[in-house]
Amino acid sequence: MKRMISTMGAFALLAWFAAPTAASAEETIGNVDNGRLIFQNGKGDNVPACQGCHGIDGNGNDEVGSPRLSYQVDTYILKQLTDFSEGKRTDFTMYQMNDIAKALTEQERKDVAAYVHTLKSPYIGSNLDQLRRDGATVGNPHDGKMIAEYGAPDHGIPACKSCHGYHGRSAGRMYPAIGGQNYVYLKSQLEAFRNGANTSEADIAAGNREDNARVNDYMAQMRNVAKNMSDEDIANVAAFLTLAKPNSPGNPRTPSHQ
DSSP states (O other), rough: OOOHHHHHHHHHHHHHHSSSTTOOOOOOOOOOOHHHHHHHHHHTTTEEEEEEEOOSSSOOOOOBBBOTEEEOOOEEEHHHHHHHHHTTSOOOOOOHHHHHHHHSHHHHHHHHHHTTTOOOOOOOOOOOOHHTTTOOOOOOHHHHHHHHOEEEEEEEETOOOOHHOGOOOOOSSSOOHHHHHHHHHHHHHHHHHHHHTTHHHHHHHHHHOTTTOOOOSGHHHHHHHHHOHHHHHHHHHHHHHOOOOSSBBTTTTOOOOO
């Protein structure tokens, strides 16, 4: 298992540095001020304000399934916007992101990503009790923690922290932040990666895939993890990660992602 995780990490590192969206820790990938204007006000008739779904603080909304953007990695945001614009990822959550991303220029996508990178609202996570009262299927955070921190070797699931860092707070600009992410979004994306694992490379190349299948992960890493996850595993991991705090006992430092 350790060898598998190490190999995955090594290949992912090579893929990341080969990716056109990579940036150094000191580099700003776009114009923050212009990104703020688009995020808060939109652009023309085809690009509504991002804050309409993601909130002015970037915390997203479980009711509409929109993800938390605050504390997210800028290069990851840029990759997702680019993939939406090129049809490499399909938005089956809000059914808007493909058209919105296409209406943005390459520079504007960089600008939005640069602004999102500045959003640092507190880690809150989803209200799991309210979701249960609303009838949602909610997992067990304790069981999810075991997978997030140690994996489930008996059925081929590596620890989430192997790539995403302590409590999913991200590994710099290598992998996205998933700790504190909204539960509904986390659960839906893990399910989407699992669905994507059943999509052949030929179908991916031809653009043939189910609407709820996600296939834009580097080297199919998330698909190879999610394909081994049961519905219960997914719900448990999502429940833990949404409540996960980015700092450890005795270390109050919150990662800056700078």
